[in-house]
Amino acid sequence: MADTLEFNEIYQEVKGSMNDGRLRLSRQGVIFKNSKTGKVDNIQASELAEGVWRRVALGHGLKLLTKNGHVYKYDGFRESEFDKLSDFFKAHYRLELAEKDLCVKGWNWGTVRFGGQLLSFDIGEQPVFEIPLSNVSQCTTGKNEVTLEFHQNDDAEVSLMEVRFYVPPTQEDGVDPVEAFAQNVLSKADVIQATGDAICIFRELQCLTPRGRYDIRIYPTFLHLHGKTFDYKIPYTTVLRLFLLPHKDQRQMFFVISLDPPIKQGQTRYHFLILLFSKDEDISLTLNMNEEEVEKRFEGRLTKNMSGSLYEMVSRVMKALVNRKITVPGNFQGHSGAQCITCSYKASSGLLYPLERGFIYVHKPPVHIRFDEISFVNFARGTTTTRSFDFEIETKQGTQYTFSSIEREEYGKLFDFVNAKKLNIKNRGLKEGMKQSYDEYADSDEDQHDAYLERMKEEGKIREENANDSSDGSGEETDESFNPGEEDDDVAEEFDSNASASSSSGDGDSDRDEKKPAKKAKIVKERKPRKKQVESKKGKDPNAPKRPMSAYMLWLNANREKIKSDHPGISITDLSKKAGELWKAMSKEKKEASGEWDRKAEDARRDYEKAMKEYSVGGKSESSKAERSKKKKKK
Numbered sequence: 001m002a003d004t005l006e007f008n009e010i011y012q013e014v015k016g017s018m019n020d021g022r023l024r025l026s027r028q029g030v031i032f033k034n035s036k037t038g039k040v041d042n043i044q045a046s047e048l049a050e051g052v053w054r055r056v057a058l059g060h061g062l063k064l065l066t067k068n069g070h071v072y073k074y075d076g077f078r079e080s081e082f083d084k085l086s087d088f089f090k091a092h093y094r095l096e097l098a099e100k101d102l103c104v105k106g107w108n109w110g111t112v113r114f115g116g117q118l119l120s121f122d123i124g125e126q127p128v129f130e131i132p133l134s135n136v137s138q139c140t141t142g143k144n145e146v147t148l149e150f151h152q153n154d155d156a157e158v159s160l161m162e163v164r165f166y167v168p169p170t171q172e173d174g175v176d177p178v179e180a181f182a183q184n185v186l187s188k189a190d191v192i193q194a195t196g197d198a199i200c201i202f203r204e205l206q207c208l209t210p211r212g213r214y215d216i217r218i219y220p221t222f223l224h225l226h227g228k229t230f231d232y233k234i235p236y237t238t239v240l241r242l243f244l245l246p247h248k249d250q251r252q253m254f255f256v257i258s259l260d261p262p263i264k265q266g267q268t269r270y271h272f273l274i275l276l277f278s279k280d281e282d283i284s285l286t287l288n289m290n291e292e293e294v295e296k297r298f299e300g301r302l303t304k305n306m307s308g309s310l311y312e313m314v315s316r317v318m319k320a321l322v323n324r325k326i327t328v329p330g331n332f333q334g335h336s337g338a339q340c341i342t343c344s345y346k347a348s349s350g351l352l353y354p355l356e357r358g359f360i361y362v363h364k365p366p367v368h369i370r371f372d373e374i375s376f377v378n379f380a381r382g383t384t385t386t387r388s389f390d391f392e393i394e395t396k397q398g399t400q401y402t403f404s405s406i407e408r409e410e411y412g413k414l415f416d417f418v419n420a421k422k423l424n425i426k427n428r429g430l431k432e433g434m435k436q437s438y439d440e441y442a443d444s445d446e447d448q449h450d451a452y453l454e455r456m457k458e459e460g461k462i463r464e465e466n467a468n469d470s471s472d473g474s475g476e477e478t479d480e481s482f483n484p485g486e487e488d489d490d491v492a493e494e495f496d497s498n499a500s501a502s503s504s505s506g507d508g509d510s511d512r513d514e515k516k517p518a519k520k521a522k523i524v525k526e527r528k529p530r531k532k533q534v535e536s537k538k539g540k541d542p543n544a545p546k547r548p549m550s551a552y553m554l555w556l557n558a559n560r561e562k563i564k565s566d567h568p569g570i571s572i573t574d575l576s577k578k579a580g581e582l583w584k585a586m587s588k589e590k591k592e593a594s595g596e597w598d599r600k601a602e603d604a605r606r607d608y609e610k611a612m613k614e615y616s617v618g619g620k621s622e623s624s625k626a627e628r629s630k631k632k633k634k635k
Contacts, residue, residue, distance in 0.1 A: 021036075
């Protein structure tokens with residue numbers, strides 16, 4: 001028998017929605033990876049308590065119960081796969097895969113049983129329906145009645161929002177069956193109740209999405225955003241990822257919280273919470289807990305009294321409470337030395353960050369794309385100007401993201417990054433050794449090393465060495481590893497060759513190329529008379545004396561090499577600008593005191609006037625005769 005079983009296109013019931021993903025059964029346990037969010041559920045074989053096989057709406061389903069009360073449901077199996085699964089459970093998990101059918105009598109009177117995270121409505125011994133209590137958003141009671149409200153499912157056209165149960169009165173004294181029912185639900189439901197004091201509070205933080213200034217109250221199980229018009233309560237269980245991203249100006253920091261399900265404001269859904277901090281803001285923080293509680297709960301990750309940059313304190317507290325790693329930019333450095341690329345997405349300008357396991361764009365709208373969901377990328381020629389290019393990403397689900405108006409100088413760095421990550425580049429084909437080496441069931445958050453932790457350690461060392469210049473020190477390190485002068489020539493050549501290759505494949509680009517010869521022909525026809533004019537202008541006598549140079553031009557010719565030596569690598573245009581600045585900076589007294597360049601310019605003017613007199617007497621008549629003879633020959 002095989003040691004592993006793999007199933008594609010399996011659906012997991014989470015928060016009332018069916019999420020597509022991949023399921024693997026191995027000797028060690030069961031692994032399910034969500035295709036939409038990249039989240040991985042890992043159930044150890046030793047934790048499995050029961051397995052149930054039954055017929056459901058999407059064919060057949062598998063229900064797994066663990067020893068700690070959690071329930072996992074997977075649908076989309078075929079009936080023929082039961083024998084294979086049953087044998088695998090017996091051999092590796094020592095469990096009997098039981099067949100239990102749902103009751104379809106249509107009765108509405110039965111018994112409610114609470115088991116772990118599940119509410120089961122049974123008729124006799126057969127369940128009619130089951131409600132995961134984590135789907136419950138509110139529970140209210142009335143006379144002999146309990147009402148359950150559910151989280152709205154954004155992916156479904158129709159969502160179940162409410163269920164009411166009638167609870168008949170009993171003769172038992174001192175026990176209210178309605179309250180007992182509600183307490184059983186509330187103990188397991190995803191109902192946020194702000195009881196007790198907050199662990200800490202951050203005041204007036206700038207939030208980009210949703211936009212505004214918010215107070216953030218940190219509670220043990222959820223995050224409370226309190227603004228002037230809106231309040232949001234975010235359970236830590238809905239936090240998928242944390243990102244800490246430096247702004248391109250090196251003076252600000254983005255702290256991004258990825259959420260699933262998103263927070264709602266009317267019909268608007270916010271999948272990302274983005275906070276913007278200034279690096280200069282410092283804070284002293286005291287947790288609303290005694291030192292023993294802090295040590296017991298956070299195991300050294302937090303202390304009762306902390307101080308430092310505001311963004312560091314917020315990210316540190318969130319990391320400890322959510323228990324997830326913070327993702328920071330990796331080794332990528334753009335043309336200017338920044339760890340991001342300025343671009344536009346959907347008519348809004350923002351920043352694209354190449355990460356170790358994906359791309360993230362901030363801020364409007366925020367987009368996070370994992371490498372394992374990318375089908376291919378493409379470098380396309382800019383539609384408006386040749387000074388920029390477009391970076392296109394297409395996912396395996398067929399979604400396309402186009403990041404436009406990227407500076408041409410960024411091409412070489414971005415191309416090398418994509419190449420190093422072994423992503424499939426369109427028009428080049430998938431060469432040998434370029435196949436993606438990502439584990440299909442690896443969590444995109446779980447890096448082998450904690451980049452954020454390493455970064456914090458480095459910053460700590462820098463502070464110890466030079467407490468006053470910590471930010472300057474880290475900036476010098478990044479600048480040393482980047483040599484913009486060496487990249488300029490390669491960037492231009494690489495961009496030209498690849499852009500022409502990429503543009504020739506698409507239909508739209510091929511049309512563009514076909515139109516180009518016609519445009520050239522029109523330009524040539526229009527310029528023919530201009531060429532004649534130019535020729536007539538050029539028909540000057542080569543023997544005529546040249547005009548004299550001004551004092552500035554004489555000074556520039558004499559000092560050109562000195563400016564080049566003082567500014568190595570300076571371009572011609574920049575050299576002209578620099579020379580103009582230096583000439584303007586020279587005071588009138590200095591120019592008059594030296595008088596050298598004015599004298600030379602005056603001498604050159606006199607020589608020119610003298611030469612012109614001689615030319616007008618003798619040379620001009622000879623040149624006019626030659627012109628007449630040419631005209632006669634043409635006639």
